[in-house]
Amino acid sequence: MRIADALSIVAVATACAVLAGLVGLTVARLVRRRSIRWQLAVVAVVPVAGAYLGATAVARLMFISAHDLLVMSVVSSVAALGAVGIALVVAAAIARWSDALRAQLRTFDATSSESAGGTPGTAELRSLADELDRTRERLREAQDRERRLEEARRELVSWVSHDLRTPLAGIRVMTEALEDDMTTDPARYHRQIRAEVDRMSGMVDDLFELARIQAGALVIAPEPVLLSDLVSEALAAITPIAEANGIRVEGAVDEGVEVSADPAGIARVLDNLLVNAVRHTRPGRSVEVRGSLVAGRVEIAVSDGCGGLPTEDLARVFDVAWQGTPSRTPEGTARGGGLGLAIVKGIVEAHDGHVVVENRPRETGCRFLVVLPGQ
Numbered sequence: 294m295r296i297a298d299a300l301s302i303v304a305v306a307t308a309c310a311v312l313a314g315l316v317g318l319t320v321a322r323l324v325r326r327r328s329i330r331w332q333l334a335v336v337a338v339v340p341v342a343g344a345y346l347g348a349t350a351v352a353r354l355m356f357i358s359a360h361d362l363l364v365m366s367v368v369s370s371v372a373a374l375g376a377v378g379i380a381l382v383v384a385a386a387i388a389r390w391s392d393a394l395r396a397q398l399r400t401f402d403a404t405s406s407e408s409a410g411g412t413p414g415t416a417e418l419r420s421l422a423d424e425l426d427r428t429r430e431r432l433r434e435a436q437d438r439e440r441r442l443e444e445a446r447r448e449l450v451s452w453v454s455h456d457l458r459t460p461l462a463g464i465r466v467m468t469e470a471l472e473d474d475m476t477t478d479p480a481r482y483h484r485q486i487r488a489e490v491d492r493m494s495g496m497v498d499d500l501f502e503l504a505r506i507q508a509g510a511l512v513i514a515p516e517p518v519l520l521s522d523l524v525s526e527a528l529a530a531i532t533p534i535a536e537a538n539g540i541r542v543e544g545a546v547d548e549g550v551e552v553s554a555d556p557a558g559i560a561r562v563l564d565n566l567l568v569n570a571v572r573h574t575r576p577g578r579s580v581e582v583r584g585s586l587v588a589g590r591v592e593i594a595v596s597d598g599c600g601g602l603p604t605e606d607l608a609r610v611f612d613v614a615w616q617g618t619p620s621r622t623p624e625g626t627a628r629g630g631g632l633g634l635a636i637v638k639g640i641v642e643a644h645d646g647h648v649v650v651e652n653r654p655r656e657t658g659c660r661f662l663v664v665l666p667g668q
C-alpha cells in the first residue's frame with residue numbers, strides 16, 4: 294500500500310470516528326437523565342458505528358466490491374447487536390444494585406441495625422454503601438447525645454421544681470410560724486431559715502454557672518498559679534468540716550508545680566471535688582489530694598473512702614442533675630443538686646483539660662483525676 298493511500302485511510306477513519314463520537318456524545322447528553330442503560334448502549338454502539346462508517350467510507354474511496362461491503366456491514370451489525378446486548382446486561386446489573394442501595398436509603402434511619410456495607414455492586418456503589426453505614430453511625434451517636442441532653446434537661450427542670458420548691462415551702466412555714474408567734478424557739482427558726490437560704494443561693498449560683506458553661510459563655514482568665522497554693526486553700530476550707538465528721542484530709546503537691554489556669558475556676562473544681570469526697574467518705578477513713586506534674590501535664594487526684602461506685606454509676610456522675618442514691622449528708626456539706634460534677638467537668642474542659650473517675654483498688658473508694666495542660 295502506498296503511503297498516500299495509508300494516510301488517506303487514517304484521515305477518513307479518524308473523521309468517521311470523530312463524527313460517530315460527536316453524535317454519540319450528543320445522544321449521551323440528551324439521555325443523561327434517563328437510566329444508565331441508555332448511556333451504556335451509546336458507549337457500546339459508538340465504536341461499532343465509528344468502525345462501520347469508517348470502513349464504508351474507505352470502501353467507497355477505494356472502490357471495494359459491493360459484496361465485500363455487504364459482508365462488512367453484516368459483521369458490524371452483528372458486533373453492534375452483541376455490544377448493545379452486553380451493555381444492557383451490565384446496565385441491568387447496575388440498575389439492580391442501585392435499586393438495592395435505594396431500598397437501603399429508603400429505610401435509612403439511626404435505629405436500623407441492617408448494615409449497607411454488604412451491598413453488592415461496583416466499587417463506587419460499595420463505597421457509597423460504606424459511607425451510608427458511617428453516616429448511620431454518626432446519626433446514631435448524635436441522637437444518643439441529643440437524648441442524653443434531653444434527659445438531663447428534664448431532670449434539671451424536675452430538680453429545680455423539687456429541690457428549690459421544697460426548701461421554699463419550709464421557709465414559708467417557718468416564717469408563718471414566726472409571724473403568728475407560734476414558736477417557742479424563734480432563734481432556731483431564724484438559723485434554719487438562714488441555712489436554707491444559703492443552700493438555695495448556692496444552688497442558684499450552681500445553676501447560673503452551669504448555664505454559662507452550657508452556653509459556652511464561660512470565660513477563663515488563665516494565669517500562672519502555684520498548684521500547692523490552690524490545694525492548700527481548698528484543704529483549709531474543707532478540713533474543719535471533715536474533722537467534725539471523723540474524716541482525715543491529707544494533701545501532697547509536688548514542689549514548684551505551676552499551672553496556667555483561672556484560679557477561681559480551679560478553686561471551685563477542688564472545692565466541689567473535696568465536698569463530694571468528704572460527704573461520701575465513711576467516718577474513720579481519709580480523703581487524699583495529690584498534685585503532680587506527669588509528662589508535662591498537671592494532674593490533681595482526689596481520692597476518697599466511699600467504698601467504690603458501681604460501674605454504671607461511674608459513667609453517670611458527671612451528668613447534670615444525676616445524684617445516684619441518696620447518701621448521708623455530714624454536717625456542713627449540704628447536698629447540692631447534682632450539678633457539682635457537671636460544673637467541674639465544664640470548668641476543666643474550658644481549660645482544655647479533662648476529668649475522669651475510677652474506683653480505687655479493693656473497694657476502698659473512688660478517685661477523681663483532673664488533668665490540665667502544663668505551663
Ligand SMILES: Nc1ncnc2c1ncn2[C@@H]1O[C@H](COP(=O)(O)OP(=O)(O)O)[C@@H](O)[C@H]1O
Pocket residue numbers: 565569570571573597599602610615616617618628629630631632633634635659
Ligand atoms: N467522691 C464521691 N464518692 C462517691 N460518689 C460520689 C462522689 N462524688 C460524687 N458522687 C456521686 O455523684 C453524684 C453527683 O455529684 P455532684 O454532681 O457533685 O452532685 P451532688 O453533690 O449535688 O449530689 C452524687 O450525688 C454522688 O452520688
Ligand SMILES: [Mg+2]
Pocket residue numbers: 565568569629631632633634
Ligand atoms: Mg457535689
